[in-house]
Amino acid sequence: MSNPCLFCRIASGEVPAKKLHEDDEVVAFWDISPQAPTHFLVIPKKHLSGPGAILSEDEALIGKVVRIGAQLARENGAEHCRLVLNNGAEAGQTVFHLHLHVLAGRAMSWPPG
Ligand code: AMP
């Protein structure tokens, strides 16, 4: 039976996505429903249900997710960007595989809705 996690399936290539980056640990792909002119997601290939599931052994991996997010934003013309990790349904998380949102290309308001 295939993995029920959508982002695990994107990471493995089973579900297609428009990828900007892929290496042995991390994948970045354009969000299917962009909320800004630039909006992509960066995920670890390792399944973690969200920020609350990060273990100390994952710290380097999550640091890499953030580094690649900022680097890809820069490479796509966005020096300034918002990096978002939703943690839990009430915080807006709908896909329970950790993902970093990278949003750029418009003015951002604060606090987020
Ligand atoms: P969150 O609400 O933080 O869990 O974010 C989930 C994000 O995944 C949303 O911004 C969705 O638009 C995005 N998304 C859902 N399915 C796909 C998909 N198949 N390909 C790309 N992005 C997706």
Ligand code: ZN
């Ligand atoms: Zn997963």
